[in-house]
Amino acid sequence: MQPHIYPKGSHSISKKDIDKDALYVLETLNKHGFTAYLVGGSVRDLLLGHKPKDYDISTSAKPEEVKSIFKNCLLIGRRFRLAHVRFGPKIIEVATFRAGDTDTNALIIRDNTWGNEEEDVMRRDFTINGLFYDAANESIIDYVGGYKDIQKQILRVIGTPHARFRQDPVRMLRLIKFRARLAFTIEESAMQAMLECRPEILKSSSARVLEEVLRMLESGHAETFFRYLADAGMLTHLLPVLAEFIEKDHKKEIFSFLHIIDQLEEMKERPVLLSCLLFPLFSRHIAILSDKGSRRMHLGVIQDEAFFIVNEFFSPFFVMPRKLKTDIASILTSQYRLTPLERVKGRFFRIPRVADFDQALSFFQLRADMEPGLQDLCSRWHSAYQSQEKKHNHL
Ligand code: ATP
Ligand code: MG
Numbered sequence: 001m002q003p004h005i006y007p008k009g010s011h012s013i014s015k016k017d018i019d020k021d022a023l024y025v026l027e028t029l030n031k032h033g034f035t036a037y038l039v040g041g042s043v044r045d046l047l048l049g050h051k052p053k054d055y056d057i058s059t060s061a062k063p064e065e066v067k068s069i070f071k072n073c074l075l076i077g078r079r080f081r082l083a084h085v086r087f088g089p090k091i092i093e094v095a096t097f098r099a100g101d102t103d104t105n106a107l108i109i110r111d112n113t114w115g116n117e118e119e120d121v122m123r124r125d126f127t128i129n130g131l132f133y134d135a136a137n138e139s140i141i142d143y144v145g146g147y148k149d150i151q152k153q154i155l156r157v158i159g160t161p162h163a164r165f166r167q168d169p170v171r172m173l174r175l176i177k178f179r180a181r182l183a184f185t186i187e188e189s190a191m192q193a194m195l196e197c198r199p200e201i202l203k204s205s206s207a208r209v210l211e212e213v214l215r216m217l218e219s220g221h222a223e224t225f226f227r228y229l230a231d232a233g234m235l236t237h238l239l240p241v242l243a244e245f246i247e248k249d250h251k252k253e254i255f256s257f258l259h260i261i262d263q264l265e266e267m268k269e270r271p272v273l274l275s276c277l278l279f280p281l282f283s284r285h286i287a288i289l290s291d292k293g294s295r296r297m298h299l300g301v302i303q304d305e306a307f308f309i310v311n312e313f314f315s316p317f318f319v320m321p322r323k324l325k326t327d328i329a330s331i332l333t334s335q336y337r338l339t340p341l342e343r344v345k346g347r348f349f350r351i352p353r354v355a356d357f358d359q360a361l362s363f364f365q366l367r368a369d370m371e372p373g374l375q376d377l378c379s380r381w382h383s384a385y386q387s388q389e390k391k392h393n394h395l
Pocket of ligand 1: 039040041042053054056123124126129168
């Protein structure tokens with residue numbers, strides 16, 4: 001198939017907007033006789049006038065050939081062999097053109113067969129992610145109509161949506177992520193396919209899904225992402241406890257927390273972000289138990305309940321790293337130290353010997369951002385914590 005070429009000057013990407021190390025890698029590969037293009041998210045973001053998060057390069061060079069050209073290069077990955085070219089903390093990812101089984105319905109297990117540049121585009125997820133930028137002549141190479149879809153703000157699947165979602169159900173999550181992040185419209189057949197293929201998400205790797213969810217919590221678009229996830233009926237499959245809570249008209253409690261973290265200038269730790277999804281549910285659970293009054297809700301009981309809720313919340317799909325679970329349970333429990341159910345007399349601002357108490361305080365700050373009535377209490381806890389830290393540093 002002949003691609004559509006958008007020559008220099010006919011599109012909005014200017015060489016000076018591109019990371020100089022990425023350009024160096026492209027030019028060096030060209031000099032050695034290989035084809036090499038910028039691809040994926042970086043081309044999309046440059047066309048949209050956004051600053052790309054990272055730069056991916058696709059090339060005709062095999063991983064070993066890339067390694068022999070760059071001193072600062074490491075080959076990684078078992079499933080996909082990739083070259084990482086390092087510039088200090090920055091990594092430019094260089095992948096050899098690869099073919100994928102675009103027509104099969106089966107889950108992809110291995111896809112490491114080399115291909116040509118067209119095949120490399122056809123295995124990608126959405127047309128807006130399927131553009132190449134050729135630094136040698138500053139043109140855009142478009143096999144899939146992605147350029148026009150960016151102009152029209154449309155999310156269109158490359159290939160048959162049903163087949164593509166069955167092969168890799170994480171693509172459905174990516175579809176929702178791009179909708180939330182870019183505010184693009186999902187093309188009709190993709191929307192239909194997603195609605196039909198939703199339960200397939202449970203066949204994907206929980207670690208990959210968790211990573212996508214965590215990245216969205218950090219993205220500044222968490223609220224829209226979770227709203228769309230709930231609306232598309234995906235949340236019911238991934239986090240059924242949360243989906244039910246939201247359906248029972250507790251939308252506002254969850255989405256207000258997400259709204260707060262979307263405004264943060266400095267991102268918080270991952271357990272703190274996840275706690276925003278659990279706390280409204282947990283505090284309701286504790287309120288019910290405490291109203292029943294059958295036992296005294298001291299911190300030991302609250303901690304047991306926190307572990308119980310954390311396990312319920314992530315089951316049955318997510319296999320959570322133990323440390324992440326413990327951190328969340330500890331953040332939730334500590335909220336009842338910071339704002340006790342009953343008034344405590346005496347040494348109220350005593351900082352406990354709990355590891356990661358700073359995360360509990362950091363989460364308390366989010367609660368106070370939502371509920372201005374907590375602000376004063378929150379600053380007093382922060383001062384108490386800081387003076388304790390100072391004391392420790394002097395010892
Ligand atoms: P982000 O800005 O979030 O990094 P991205 O589009 O760059 O978005 P990456 O996860 O970095 O996303 O992937 C880079 C590229 O690899 C994508 O643009 C897309 O072309 C391709 N890709 C990623 N995940 C998939 C997938 N599950 N199926 C097919 N192609 C994919
Ligand atoms: Mg990327």
